[in-house]
Amino acid sequence: MTTQSQGLHTHVLDTLGLEISSGQCPPGSVLRTDELAQRFDVSRTVVREVVRVLESMHLVESRRRVGVTVRPTETWNVYDPQVIRWRLAGSDRPRQLRSLTVLRSAIEPVAASLAARHATAAQCAELTERALGMVATSRGQQLEGYLEHDIAFHRIVLNASGNEMFARLGDVVAEVLAGRTHHQVMFEDPDPAAVTLHVRLAEAVREGDPEAAERITKEIAVGALHELDVLAP
Amino acid sequence: MTTQSQGLHTHVLDTLGLEISSGQCPPGSVLRTDELAQRFDVSRTVVREVVRVLESMHLVESRRRVGVTVRPTETWNVYDPQVIRWRLAGSDRPRQLRSLTVLRSAIEPVAASLAARHATAAQCAELTERALGMVATSRGQQLEGYLEHDIAFHRIVLNASGNEMFARLGDVVAEVLAGRTHHQVMFEDPDPAAVTLHVRLAEAVREGDPEAAERITKEIAVGALHELDVLAP
DNA sequence: GTGACACATACGTCGTACTTTTTGTTCCCG
DNA sequence: CGGGAACAAAAAGTACGACGTATGTGTCAC
Numbered sequence: 001m002t003t004q005s006q007g008l009h010t011h012v013l014d015t016l017g018l019e020i021s022s023g024q025c026p027p028g029s030v031l032r033t034d035e036l037a038q039r040f041d042v043s044r045t046v047v048r049e050v051v052r053v054l055e056s057m058h059l060v061e062s063r064r065r066v067g068v069t070v071r072p073t074e075t076w077n078v079y080d081p082q083v084i085r086w087r088l089a090g091s092d093r094p095r096q097l098r099s100l101t102v103l104r105s106a107i108e109p110v111a112a113s114l115a116a117r118h119a120t121a122a123q124c125a126e127l128t129e130r131a132l133g134m135v136a137t138s139r140g141q142q143l144e145g146y147l148e149h150d151i152a153f154h155r156i157v158l159n160a161s162g163n164e165m166f167a168r169l170g171d172v173v174a175e176v177l178a179g180r181t182h183h184q185v186m187f188e189d190p191d192p193a194a195v196t197l198h199v200r201l202a203e204a205v206r207e208g209d210p211e212a213a214e215r216i217t218k219e220i221a222v223g224a225l226h227e228l229d230v231l232a233p
Numbered sequence: 234m235t236t237q238s239q240g241l242h243t244h245v246l247d248t249l250g251l252e253i254s255s256g257q258c259p260p261g262s263v264l265r266t267d268e269l270a271q272r273f274d275v276s277r278t279v280v281r282e283v284v285r286v287l288e289s290m291h292l293v294e295s296r297r298r299v300g301v302t303v304r305p306t307e308t309w310n311v312y313d314p315q316v317i318r319w320r321l322a323g324s325d326r327p328r329q330l331r332s333l334t335v336l337r338s339a340i341e342p343v344a345a346s347l348a349a350r351h352a353t354a355a356q357c358a359e360l361t362e363r364a365l366g367m368v369a370t371s372r373g374q375q376l377e378g379y380l381e382h383d384i385a386f387h388r389i390v391l392n393a394s395g396n397e398m399f400a401r402l403g404d405v406v407a408e409v410l411a412g413r414t415h416h417q418v419m420f421e422d423p424d425p426a427a428v429t430l431h432v433r434l435a436e437a438v439r440e441g442d443p444e445a446a447e448r449i450t451k452e453i454a455v456g457a458l459h460e461l462d463v464l465a466p
Numbered sequence: 467g468t469g470a471c472a473c474a475t476a477c478g479t480c481g482t483a484c485t486t487t488t489t490g491t492t493c494c495c496g
Numbered sequence: 497c498g499g500g501a502a503c504a505a506a507a508a509g510t511a512c513g514a515c516g517t518a519t520g521t522g523t524c525a526c
Contacts, residue, residue: 007509007510008509008510009285009509009510032476032477033476033477034476034477042510042511043510043511043512044511044512045278045281045509045510045511045512046509046510046511048278048282048477048478049281049282049285050285051477052242052282052283052285052286053285053286053288053289055286056286056289056290056313056315057289062477062478063476063477063518063519064475064476064477064478064517064518064519064520065474065475065476065477065517065518065519065520065521066475066476066477066519066520067475067476067477068477074400074401076401077312077313077314077401078397078398078401079310079312079313079398079401080289080310080312080313081310082289099396099397099398100398102343102396102398102399103340103396103398103399105343106339106340106343106344106399107336107339107340109339110335110338110339111339114335163332163335163336164311164332165311165312165332165333165335165336166335166336166339167307168307168309168310168311168312240478240479241478241479242478242479265507265508266507266508267507267508275479275480276479276480276481277480277481278478278479278480278481279478279479279480281508281509284508295508295509296487296488296507296508297486297487297488297489297506297507297508297509298486298487298488298489298505298506298507298508299488299489299506299507299508300506300507300508301508
């Protein structure tokens with residue numbers, strides 16, 4: 001699931017990134033390129049490329065004569081979808097999931113409000129379609145199908161906002177929703193109230209009602225936060 | 234200002250990143266590693282490392298037998314501070330500045346509200362100090378000093394929110410404010426109303442009043458957006 | 467104890483050679 | 497004339513070895 005050996009680089013990057021963001025290799029610990037090359041049985045070239053990428057994510061810092069140092073958590077590029085995936089797969093998933101959900105609760109209402117103003121007819125149509133899809137898959141253990149519609153739904157809202165920064169948060173939301181469904185144990189069907197709210201949000205956007213769209217999205221966010229409180233440690 | 238020749242890698246990365254995000258090398262155009270190596274007079278190794286980093290930012294895609302292709306704008310990691318800096322220095326600065334300011338207007342009110350609940354005494358103290366610093370530098374063409382206090386002020390609010398995702402947006406805000414002061418032609422002293430709002434925000438946080446903090450921050454954001462409307466093409 | 471100097475070390479850069487994958491072309495057969 | 501299979505070229509992917517360079521550390525003399 002993690003990597004299908006589509007290149008040495010990817011494998012080493014994924015492994016190292018996961019190890020760092022999951023807490024082994026704590027901040028301050030040093031790695032040596034030669035050792036890494038030995039450990040993964042690859043050339044130093046590959047390791048160096050990986051280190052450079054990790055460096056661009058501010059996960060590590062490479063200095064002469066000292067080695068590759070793991071940087072403190074506060075400097076990491078936590079908006080990088082790759083980093084998010086690593087952290088969500090790692091140990092402090094609950095904390096991460098909460099941070100991301102709070103972020104969503106700040107962004108998505110505003111995005112929905114903008115979407116109600118700017119959404120095209122096509123976007124409204126697909127939004128409604130996805131909402132109906134969520135209704136259709138909301139019962140009977142069709143979690144995967146529901147997840148797909150849910151992700152698509154929120155992505156459309158974010159795209160329809162017309163703001164590029166919001167739109168690019170679609171991947172983050174997708175990671176959160178997928179993480180919630182897969183990692184969190186989710187035996188039961190989704191909350192019927194949440195499904196209804198999505199349908200009503202689609203309506204509000206279609207009718208061009210920014211205030212309603214914002215209010216409904218806030219309700220969805222509150223529900224998501226509450227859900228986390230119930231299930232988290 | 235762009236690069237202090239602290240390594241070949243940095244120089245090539247900065248140059249290429251800027252060229253791509255500024256629109257020359259439009260999406261779809263292909264670059265060859267050998268050509269790049271020739272052009273920058275560096276080894277293929279260096280170019281490959283740069284390409285890998287650019288790839289991790291989703292600015293380019295490297296495929297065998299075809300070369301390094303510039304990816305469409307929608308896929309770029311626009312939350313990477315490096316990318317933001319490049320785009321802000323490039324051609325479509327106005328659009329970018331607007332997107333980022335809208336993002337701020339969504340995030341910062343919520344962050345301020347949380348900060349009013351969670352800020353420590355030390356954070357409150359520094360916040361007040363910075364607000365006073367802004368007052369002190371608000372007249373008489375002390376733009377650089379004002380900018381420094383402004384950045385620090387917003388960074389404290391974001392940090393005090395206690396949410397990691399908000400905190401990490403400090404760099405983004407810093408880039409926006411710096412971009413506004415430096416690139417935008419800013420002859421005049423900052424808006425006195427804005428300065429007052431910052432002082433009042435510091436008070437609201439210190440007094441633990443989330444509603445007021447949120448409301449005041451929204452006003453600051455509205456002012457910033459309005460300022461853009463006045464000065465933008 | 468302090469300062470300067472030398473040394474060891476691990477990253478930084480380079481050049482080359484070889485491998486792998488993709489793509490475009492050619493050529494044969496139906 | 498059309499389609500498919502074999503082939504060839506191109507460009508990235510990987511490996512290896514060498515040397516450059518900065519920099520932490522230890523030593524030595526004062």
